[in-house]
Amino acid sequence: MLKAKALCAVNGNVAPDIRPLISVVENPLSVVDVHSKDLHKLFNGLQNIVIESVGDDEKIPEAVGQLAIRLMKNNCIIKDLLHELRQLYIRGQKNFRLSLAEKSDMERRQIIALFQDMTGIVNNIHYYSEFQSLNGSLIVMPKAQSFLTGQYLELAVYQTIKDVLQELGEKYHVDYEIFHNVRVADKEGKLKNEFDIAFQFNGIWYIVECKSGKCFSDWGSFAELGVNYNIVPNRLLLVDSFISDSKAECIEYFCDYYVCNLSGNTLREKVMKMISNDIAA
Template sequence: MLKAKALCAVNGNLTPEIRPLMSVGEAPVPTADTHGNGLRDLIDGIQNIMIESVGSDEKIPEAVGQLAIKMMKNNDLVKDLLHELRQFYIRGQKDFRLSLAGKSDAEKKQIISLFQDMAGLVSNVRYFPAFQSLNGSLVVMPKAQMFLTGQYLELAVYQTIKGVLQKLSVKYKAEYEIYRNVRVADSEGKLKNEFDIAFQFNEIWYIVECKSGKCFSDWSSFAELGVTYNIVPDHLLLVDAYISDSKAECIEYFCDYYVCNLSGNTLQEKVTKMVMNDFAA
């Protein structure tokens, strides 16, 4: 996430599990997805800037990653319910009651199934047909809160992009690298920016920002980020769980970076288009 952005989610002082990577001039720490020199090229030429840390795949169990994907794929169905859960966190309420009124029987069944799969995030999930409500309790542990208030989307988008890059890498025999939760600091250790996802394909770097909440509207900040790190605008992608197709189209036109929501295969198509526009150039 970009530094100092006011989000609807409340993250408190929670920080994801991270490990040191490298600063400019140091050897990169190998990761499972590293095929080149790592993130050094992303900040090459920028004075007094270092990569402070990067998220580690090893800390995320496969089942947690699959849950993140399932939540993302059901975004249109549950995004407003997840927003309500954020509000319960904000108000300090553990027990929740979510109305499913207006949902079809099939949609209700799908929602109930998803919430039942959210073990460790919510507890004692029960559906009451007479009230058309889904009741339960939030798990008020740091990892659970972090996941529900945005990390699930970052993980799901990361895995989706990684899958696209793997296919393109095989097809075009090109190398790639991908990292999540990249923290960039100055030489004094002061945090400058956080990138949800940074990846390289065929020696070109791209940055991806994920927004799972309702209230993001600072469209200019992302474009300014690209200027700061010498990344031209069309190497940036904003993934927004709430944005409409028409609004995404307007932002792309005026701000010159890519924007997508989570409907269908929009994310895969947008990443492929962004990468292939450079590859074919």
């Protein structure tokens, strides 16, 4: 999950500012902020639900956002390498040696360029052509680790969805909002759920979950979440960087929510389809 305040959609392509989402709401009738009122509609007035935000008011630099987009767009050639780096974090190791022997010459150049631009995340990047390996070391700092182990995908998915909302908002002349990391708890502060991304278009809410790891398989949990909050299944989207097209198709059929990987324009097409279903209704 992103350790950040919610992000409101804005016009233009500049990197969004992270700012406080809402004030705490102790019951459906006690609304302090307009965004808390709108977000509370997502939960259909469930009693004693508190909607919170997590993190600080830090602004995500534009360069960091652009790096996230590049990683997402190159997912097909780097996802296994990022998985290896995840394992290093788990084992408490810093130095890495990534084999690029199975990559084409063009893919090697793209990967090397990406790692060289991951300033502040990895150190001392060097490619050894005789071994066809990319060597370096991880920077073990909280922000760097968070970015590399999942935040990059949430940032990139957020920006992609925001661009779609802006395009459709201008086309249909309707309002939209998009938020990062919506956390739902009860009055006692016990955490219930965290949503990676929640957005509304023309007054209808949608939920997006991002998975950048290799081992996610709890497909039913996302379906149950939709049931718990009475969200129409075709307004739920699971973005999984490792899932195959065939598995995504099966999950969509049996679980009745949208699933996509990061190949081509799949993410953009799924978001378009979700929203278009309601526009056409």
